[in-house]
Amino acid sequence: xxxxxxxxxxxxxxxxxxxxxxxxxxxxxxxxxxxxxxxxxxxxxxxxxxxxxxxxxxxxxxxxxxxxxxxxxxxxxxxxxxxxxxxxxxxxxxxxxxxxxxxxxxxxxxxxxxxxxxxxxxxxxxxxxxxxxxxxxxxxxxxxxxxxxxxxxxxxxxxxxxxxxxxxxxxxxxxxxxxxxxxxxxxxxxxxxxxxxxxxxxxxxxxxxxxxxxxxxxxxxxxxxxxxxxxxxxxxxxxxxxxxxxxxxxxxxxxxxxxxxxxxxxxxxxxxxxxxxxxxxxxxxxxxxxxxxxxxxxxxxxxxxxxxxxxxxxxxxxxxxxxxxxxxxxxxxxxxxxxxxxxxxxxxxxxxxxxxxxxxxxxxxxxxxxxxxxxxxxxxxxxxxxxxxxxxxxxxxxxxxxxxxxxxxxxxxxxxxxxxxxxxxxxxxxxxxxxxxxxxxxxxxxxxxxxxxxxxxxxxxxxxxxxxxx
Amino acid sequence: xxxxxxxxxxxxxxxxxxxxxxxxxxxxxxxxxxxxxxxxxxxxxxxxxxxxxxxxxxxxxxxxxxxxxxxxxxxxxxxxxxxxxxxxxxxxxxxxxxxxxxxxxxxxxxxxxxxxxxxxxxxxxxxxxxxxxxxxxxxxxxxxxxxxxxxxxxxxxxxxxxxxxxxxxxxxxxxxxxxxxxxxxxxxxxxxxxxxxxxxxxxxxxxxxxxx
Numbered sequence: 298x299x300x301x302x303x304x305x306x307x308x309x310x311x312x313x314x315x316x317x318x319x320x321x322x323x324x325x326x327x328x329x330x331x332x333x334x335x336x337x338x339x340x341x342x343x344x345x346x347x348x349x350x351x352x353x354x355x356x357x358x359x360x361x362x363x364x365x366x367x368x369x370x371x372x373x374x375x376x377x378x379x380x381x382x383x384x385x386x387x388x389x390x391x392x393x394x395x396x397x398x399x400x401x402x403x404x405x406x407x408x409x410x411x412x413x414x415x416x417x418x419x420x421x422x423x424x425x426x427x428x429x430x431x432x433x434x435x436x437x438x439x440x441x442x443x444x445x446x447x448x449x450x451x452x453x454x455x456x457x458x459x460x461x462x463x464x465x466x467x468x469x470x471x472x473x474x475x476x477x478x479x480x481x482x483x484x485x486x487x488x489x490x491x492x493x494x495x496x497x498x499x500x501x502x503x504x505x506x507x508x509x510x511x512x513x514x515x516x517x518x519x520x521x522x523x524x525x526x527x528x529x530x531x532x533x534x535x536x537x538x539x540x541x542x543x544x545x546x547x548x549x550x551x552x553x554x555x556x557x558x559x560x561x562x563x564x565x566x567x568x569x570x571x572x573x574x575x576x577x578x579x580x581x582x583x584x585x586x587x588x589x590x591x592x593x594x595x596x597x598x599x600x601x602x603x604x605x606x607x608x609x610x611x612x613x614x615x616x617x618x619x620x621x622x623x624x625x626x627x628x629x630x631x632x633x634x635x636x637x638x639x640x641x642x643x644x645x646x647x648x649x650x651x652x653x654x655x656x657x658x659x660x661x662x663x664x665x666x667x668x669x670x671x672x673x674x675x676x677x678x679x680x681x682x683x684x685x686x687x688x689x690x691x692x693x694x695x696x697x698x699x700x701x702x703x704x705x706x707x708x709x710x711x712x713x714x715x716x717x718x719x720x721x722x723x724x725x726x727x728x729x730x731x732x733x734x735x736x737x738x739x740x741x742x743x744x745x746x747x748x749x750x751x752x753x754x755x756x757x758x759x760x761x762x763x764x765x766x767x
Numbered sequence: 768x769x770x771x772x773x774x775x776x777x778x779x780x781x782x783x784x785x786x787x788x789x790x791x792x793x794x795x796x797x798x799x800x801x802x803x804x805x806x807x808x809x810x811x812x813x814x815x816x817x818x819x820x821x822x823x824x825x826x827x828x829x830x831x832x833x834x835x836x837x838x839x840x841x842x843x844x845x846x847x848x849x850x851x852x853x854x855x856x857x858x859x860x861x862x863x864x865x866x867x868x869x870x871x872x873x874x875x876x877x878x879x880x881x882x883x884x885x886x887x888x889x890x891x892x893x894x895x896x897x898x899x900x901x902x903x904x905x906x907x908x909x910x911x912x913x914x915x916x917x918x919x920x921x922x923x924x925x926x927x928x929x930x931x932x933x934x935x936x937x938x939x940x941x942x943x944x945x946x947x948x949x950x951x952x953x954x955x956x957x958x959x960x961x962x963x964x965x966x967x968x969x970x971x972x973x974x975x976x977x978x979x
Binding site: 325328331336343346348350351353354357361447450 | 867869870873874877881885887890891893894895897898901904905908909911915918919922923925926927929930931932933934936937
């Protein structure tokens, strides 16, 4: 039979998997058997026929339900509506069974880690649809599906378990609409107005007409004033290379809004907004001195490649290329480098300084929103003296931080001092980067990325070093 | 028409909305079970560990009803790093769901009934109530509608007839003195059950044809 003769419905239907069933008696059948056997036993022992009558309905029900043929296998089809989804996005899961005969089918979904069913987790019928959503990014197993076949009398049950496919859960991109543009852009057609004249649409100035200029670009008011023909000039429109660096070394903070979560969400948002602006975007995922990278590219598909690249390297301990010896394809000269990092790894900070000295224009988005946890301590004999600091408390002069509640014990002072030193170190790191000309902005993950970047998106960011671009 | 009662919160776990119909079936199962215990315990006896049997019956029915009431409570996939009250609660739920409480209650109720002197019609009513208890428990735990019992109506009718015949056989005066007469009646009841079992496939087939 040629494929053109196959009906569309059959052609679209994917082949299922033939799975064997494990048959056993239901709880209902076991209870009936208990009643029947107990009644017969008592009737025999006590020689009271009324107990045989008590056993009769249960035994008859059991006998009547035994006549049906049990299928040894059934064909199960599982089809998710998507293999990729963003955090919180709903994914439908269609399941269907064939070959079960007169038996009723019950589906029970057991969601995997970080997978949340959006509706009912159990359904009856040969076909069913479940809806799930992914709570946190990562490569997730949707879970398992328990299939139970029941006969008409509900005395026998056939069980099987189906492993559901994997779902690539992408980090939900943060909100970002504006882009940071460099002052020097490569000579490549794009959408950012450059400082050179060209064939763009943004007005750049007026000059005297020379033969060959388009007639439509003549500025008649200026020509009338000066007495000679004047033409409008426009800014050239060019694109830029953007390299996103996601620091995957430290995952600190509350799960769901940790530094790594924010780094991936921010990088996903940046990838989307820069590719929408026709820029070439690449990504480097930094991990403990090593890095995995994806060369800059164009288009919507590049966004998914970038997120896939970041997800593939989320283990935190894998080593790719050395971060200091990245090839030119991964880090093109003159590219805008946007870094999402909590700046906790000293080697990473040193690498940033090194990149700056090599002439890259960088912008750091600080995603650190956590502090070292406070040690828990039992209360001292004095009562309040040994109480520990609450989580997130700052030594900013509040009564507790000043030891105002009945005095502080020496360990509490040590903790407070340690936290203060840690904060000063973090501030020093950021200060040193700013001194080198690397802007550092803080992002808390809740607000739009446009807000912390506002100071750098209103006007072009001055490109440093000699890149050869104009 | 069914009515929703909204989510039920038990400790840190939340149960989904409880359907009024399924809640009614669960309550009904518990009430029928309680009725069976009361019926079997009428006219108290004080022999053969009757008090212990009564305790077992009450405990089994109560635990079975509690199992049905907590059937919708979800259990987390991973129980690592949970606080001990929650772990104790999960252990309690697991025990409640694994132990066959209804079977224990059935045996205890029959034990209680057999301790009484012969009262065939009383026993027949108890048998009907026990079957009703099992069917109600089955409906409550499977969430099925009572319509799923429709194919079993004929078999249940035959079973009810046999139940009545058994009670009638129990009420017949003994043909003669001694244990042989009682044994004869028992054999007659067994023969009735066997005959019904032989007829049953034809009844079930006829019922399947009607359904088809």
